[in-house]
Amino acid sequence: MSDTESKPDTGVPEVPVPADDTPEVLNKALSGLSSRWKNWWVRGILTLAMISFFFLIIYLGPIVLMMIVLIVQIKCFQEIITIGYSVYHSYHLPWFRTLSWYFLLCVNYFFYGETVTDYFFTLVQREEPLRILSKYHRFISFALYLTGFCMFVLSLVKKHYRLQFYMFGWTHVTLLIVVTQSHLIIHNLFEGMIWFIVPISSVICNDIMAYMFGFFFGRTPLIKLSPKKTWEGFIGGLFATIVFCALLAYVMAGYRYFVCPVEFNNDLNSFQVDCEPSELFQLQDYALPSVLQSLTGWSTVKLYPFQIHSIALSSFASIVGPFGGFFASGFKRAFKIKDFANTIPGHGGIMDRFDCQYLMATFVNVYIASFIRGPNPTKVIQQLMALRTDQQLHIFNALKVHLIEKGLLMTQYDKLRCL
C-alpha cells in the first residue's frame, strides 16, 4: 500500500511492532486451537479480566481509583510519546525524553494541586507549607512550566530544530488530550462514583454490543476508516447501550456509596462517601405517555431522574463516542501502526482501550457543570474569605436581602412579631 500512496505519506518507516505479549500459560492452554479462535479467546479472557479488575477497584474506593486513573494516564502518555519517537527517530535526543516527562509532571502537579486545594481545603489550611503551596499554586506551576520551556529553548541543537519542534508539539498535544481529560475523570469521580462508573460502563457496553450486533447482523459498512464497523452494529449498540445504562443507573442510584460526592473528612482524615442523596437519586413518579400506557398497563412509573440523564449519557457514548475511536484509528493508519502498544494481549495498548473514554469523560464533566451541579460551596467560602472586608459586607447584605425574599431568613421585625 505504501507505494501507491502520495508523496506526503511515503518514506514513512514502519513503527516496529512489539512482540506478542500473551502470557505463557494462556498460550499453552490455547495451543490446540486455530489462531483465529485463539485470538478470540485471548481477547475474551482479557476482556473479562479487565472488567473484573474494574469492579475490584471500585470496591477499593476513591483513592485507589484516583491512583489507577493516574497510572492509566501515565501509560497512555508514554505510549503516544513512544510512537512519536519511533516516527521521528528521535531517540538520540536524550534531552527530549527528560523534557516530555518533566512537562507531564508539571501539568499533573498543576491539576492535582487545584484538585487538592478544592477538595481538601481544610486539611490544606491547617498545614503551613501546604497553605503556601496552595496560595501561590498557579504561580509555582507556571514557574515550573517556564523552566521546562527555557530548557527546551536552550536544548535546541542546530541540525535538529524541526525534529525538536515536532516533538515539542507532539508532547503538548498529548498532554492536552490525555492529561486534562484524565483530570476531568477525577472531577467526575469526586462528584459521585456513579458519574465515573456509568459513563465508563456505557462506553464498554457500546463497544461490546456494537461488536456483537455487527458480528451477527452486520452488513452495511459504517465508515471507511474502520472497515469492520457496520451500521447494524452502530444502531444495535445504541439501543442496547441505552437500555443497559438505564438499568445500571437504576441499580446504582439506590446505593449511597455510588451516589454521594466523595468528601474528605478532616477529623477522621479519611474519605467518606456519606450524604443525603440529592433529588436526582430519589425515586419520582413519571406519567407514561399514553402509547406506553396502553402497552404496559401502567399509568405512572417510578424512576430516578438520574436515569433520564443516563439516557443522554449513553446516547452520547454510542453516537459521538465512537468518533474518538475513529480518530484513534485514523491516527494509527496515519502512522502505520497496528496498535498503540502491546500492553494488553489481544487488545493492544492501554490507549486502544481508552480512546473513546476520553471524549466521554469530557462530555460528562461539561454535562455535570451545565445541568447538574451548582458551584462548590467550599470553594465559594474560600473565595469569600479571600475578599476584602468591604466586599464581604456588600455580599453579606445582598445575600441577606436574597434570603429574606425567599423566606429563608426572618428579619428582626419578624422575630419581634413572633415574641
Next chain:
Amino acid sequence: MTELRKRGAVPVPDSTDGDNISDKEAEGVDTEAECEGDKADTPDVPPSSADNTPECITKALEGLPPRWKNYVIRGILSMAMISGFFFIIYFGPITLILTVMTIQIKCFHEIITIGYRVYRSYELPWFRTLSWYFLICVNYFFYGETLADYFGALVQREEPLQFLSRYHRFISFALYLAGFCMFVLSLVKKHYRLQFYMFAWTHVTLLLVVTQSHLVIQNLFEGMIWFIVPISIVICNDIMAYLFGFFFGRTPLIKLSPKKTWEGFIGGFFSTVVFGFILAYLLSQVQYFVCPVGYNSESNSFTIECEPSSIFELQEYTLPTALHNILGWETVQLYPFQIHSIFLSSFGSLIGPFGGFFASGFKRAFKIKDFANTIPGHGGIMDRFDCQYLMATFVHVYIGSFIRGPNPSKVLQQLLLLQPEQQLSIFHNLHSHLRERGLLPPPQA
C-alpha cells in the same frame, strides 16, 4: 518527485526506496534533507510575497545604501507602531479588545499559513475551513466566559443572553465536538498523516495564540496599566537590547540568535527596569489607567472610575542605609506598583527573550525568514508579538497570585446559585466572621 529536491543539491540516492529514508542527514546533502519521517515536507517554505514597503517610502529612500534603507524603514515602522499603540490606548477598552482580537486572528493566520506551506496541504480544502472553525469555537468559548464575568448585569437582563450564558460551556463543547467529528469524517485515505499534522498544528497554535490573547484581555480588564506597562516593557527591552548590542555588543548570547549579545542582554535588563519603574510612576497617577474596567449597566458603557486600590497610592519606604548615604534621603515616596513593575521588567528582560528564541528556533526549523511580510522591515505580526505572549501569561499569573483577590460579583453570582441550605450556612458563617471583625453590630440582646 524531483521538484522536491530542486534546491540544487544532489538528489538523495535512496529517495526511491521509502523504507531507507532515515532522519539522520545523508552525507553531502544539505541540511534540508534532515527531516523527520516524511521527506516531502522538508522543502523550505517558498519565499513569501514580495516586499511590502509602500511606494512612497521606497522612493524617498532611493539614494541610500540598502543597509541604511533597511534601518530607516525599520525605524519609521517602529515609530508608526508605537504611535498606533498610543492611539488605541486613547480610544479606550473596546478598541483595545478589538485590536487584540485582530492581532490574534492575524497571528493565527500567519502560523497556519506556514503550516500549509510546510506540509503542502493546500489541496485539503476542508482543512482551512476546519482551522478557522476551531478558531471561532475557542474564541466563542473565551469571549463568552469573559462577557459572562464582566457584563453580568447586562447578560442577566436579556433572555437569549441569559440562556447562552447559563449553558455556555455545553454549547461551546458541542460546537467544538461538531468540528472534531467533521475532522474525523474528512479523513481521506492517502492524506491521513498530513491531516493529523495539520490538526495538531492548529491546536498548538490555538493553545499558544488564542489562550494568551485572552489573558491579555483579562489583564486589560484588571486595569489598563496592567496592559500598557508589560507591553511597553517588552518593546523597551527589545529596543534597548538592540541599542546596547549595537554599540557595545561583543559576546554572543545564544547560538539560536547570533545577533544577540550578552552586553545587549544585560544593558537591556537594567535600562528596562529603570524605564518600567519610571513609567509605572507616571501611569499610577492617572485613574484612567489604574482602575479596573467596569461596565455600567445603566449607561451601557464602560466606566473607568474608582477608588484606586492601595498599590496605586503613594507610600513611604525607608531606603536601605547604602542608598541613604548616597542620596541623602531617608525615605522615599513610591507607589507599591513600582515595586511590582520591577518584577515585571525583570521577567520581561530575562525570561521574555526565551519567547523570542523559541520563535527564532521555529523559524530556523521551518526555514523561514519571517512569519509573514505584513510589516515592512519587521516581518509579520507574530514576529513583533513573540515575546509578548509569554509576558502576558506571566502578568496574568502574577495578578492572580499576588494582586487580585477573587472577583466579588462572581462570588455573589455563585452564592445565589447554591442550594438554600448551603446559602443559609454560608450566611451564618459570614455573619459571625464579620461580627468578629467589628463590621456588624453585635446581636441585640
